[in-house]
């Protein structure tokens with residue numbers, strides 16, 4: 001595996017509002033290799049957007065270690081923060097319109113987001129990027145004149161304008177139908193793979209599985225399990241793994257817990273090559 005571009009270890013994030021504290025991330029671990037394309041899934045409120053904001057350099061984690069592209073995001077100064085956002089990361093917000101200036105055309109939006117290269121090259125690079133993302137015929141439209149999937153495509157183009165090493169996209173397909181989702185993911189991953197850009201995409205869409213290297217599940221502010229696809233006997237099969245943190249904690253899949261009615265204590269039995277979990281309900285008194 002190539003050196004990771006993203007390394008999160010034990011990330012904790014607490015929002016403090018008045019006298020209320022919300023623990024949005026509680027010890028999250030995640031590694032993403034350079035050029036790897038990863039999807040993040042998990043229920044609403046599980047901490048996905050919080051993680052994206054931290055990786056984008058917009059929020060500082062309350063505790064834990066976060067390294068992206070050689071930058072320590074727990075201690076970014078103002079100047080380094082600007083350089084980081086310009087050179088390392090591109091971010092599509094959960095509300096993609098937030099990425100776009102409403103009074104600028106598609107082409108102008110991408111040009112305005114581009115800070116690298118001489119001005120004349122910027123215009124042709126912007127037009128080229130929009131073409132690859134399927135907006136070649138819409139260069140002079142404003143965001144309000146675009147369909148939903150085109151708005152998402154334009155927001156992706158602005159996030160990719162500076163050729164980031166890491167693209168972050170928060171639910172880019174949330175409001176799209178199946179046909180638009182498949183087309184967008186296909187075009188986006190072509191652009192990513194060609195440039196070797198790593199990406200973390202938040203999506204609940206099972207269709208994403210065809211386009212990404214793995215899907216990481218977040219539950220209650222932690223990465224709980226991960227699915228990847230491996231070749232076995234000439235066939236691609238789905239491989240689901242639980243993630244163990246450094247302290248040895250794992251989250252059991254909710255379906256397994258429900259099936260055996262596990263709660264409170266369980267008995268662990270070590271065998272030569274596995275650990276067996278046995279319900280201990282009803283014999284808590286030994």
Ligand code: ADP
Pocket residue numbers: 015016017022023024042043044045046047048049050051
């Ligand atoms: P997701 O993107 O998975 O839906 P979020 O990261 O948006 O989850 O939110 C995780 C938790 O943090 C939720 O309980 C949410 O209500 C809370 N939260 C998110 N943003 C804020 C904020 N700015 N202030 C207070 N609580 C927040």
Ligand code: MG
Pocket residue numbers: 048049050094170
């Ligand atoms: Mg969210």
